[in-house]
Amino acid sequence: MDEFLQFVMERIVPGLNVGLLVSLKLIIPSSALGVVFGVITGALRVYGPVPVRRFADLYVSLFRGTPLVVQLYFWYFALPYISLGGLRIVMTPMQSSIVAFALCSAAYQSEYVRMGLMSIKAGQIKAAQALGMTPMQTVVNIVLPQAVRRALPGCGNEIIYLIKYSSLASIITVNELTGMGREIAKATWRNIEVFSVVGLYYLLIVSLATWGLKRLEERTSIPGFNRARG
Structure with a gap:
């Protein structure tokens, strides 16, 4: 046990x-841009x-209907080969990951916002x-x-998913948690120990985010306001 802890x-x-x-x-910029x-x-x-x-429906259908891995590959590997008036856009792995995560997350979050908007009674608009x-x-x-308050639980879930999906950035050479864990495992051949600790790191991040989002729901709630449940 001492050797393991060391x-x-x-x-x-x-x-x-x-x-x-x-x-x-x-995660932070991807989540913020995804919400906006x-x-x-x-x-x-x-x-x-x-x-x-x-156009917005097409965007949502496209990003919800294609795997996030494919979107990452497109922004990092395919986009540089597309010429826009002689201009080629080349992004770093980090930039490509943020763009992919933000746009994909926004597509899902827009559905929660749309449902929240449609749940508001027409009488309030007429008044x-x-x-x-x-x-x-x-x-x-x-x-x-009102719609944002109703959509908050669903949008919060998408942020939690994004935290876990951020591990996919390692496939385009972003050395985040999973990428670093893989490098350590390759160097030490102690996969069980390394990836067990990696899992604990993600569990801690998700738990803190869940607590923070719950507090945000409580602080933005209005007495008597019927919030949608996540």
């Missing part, structure tokens, strides 16, 4: 701490003009319009705040 503390933990920082640099784009896309799918709604509010003011000030 191995964990001296060989596994230092390397995984480096991978943890990389994972956080990947998800809210915007969800609102456009409900209140946008018909061409915009169709806001009767008070002289414009359609934009009605959506931004009346409908969207």
Whole structure:
């Protein structure tokens, strides 16, 4: 047991701490962009003009209907071969991962936002319009705040999924937690110990995120407001 603990503390933990920082640099911006784009896309799918709604629906269908691994490969390996007016876009593995995770997450989160928007009773919209509010003011000030509260549990679940899916970034050479764990396992041939600790790291991150999202739900809840359950 002493030898095991020594191995964990001296060989596994230092390397995984480096991978943890990389994972956080990947997860945090991807989650934030996913939420922002998800809210915007969800609102456009409900209140946008018909061409915009169709484009948003196509985007959601595309990113929900293709594997995330394929999307990662596209942004990192395929995009540089596409010429846009003579301009080629080349992204680093980290940039490609953030773009892939954010766009994929936003597609799923937009569905929760869309359902939240559609759950708001039409009477509230008519009442806001009767008070002289414009359609934009009605959506931004009346409908969207309620819809986001209803969508929060589902959007929170997508953030949890994104934390776990972030391990896929290692397939395009991002040395986050899983990538660092694989490197340590290759060097030491102690796969059981290494990946057991990697799993504990992910469990800790997910548990902290779950606690934080639960607190956010509680702080944004309104007494008497019937929130959707995740």
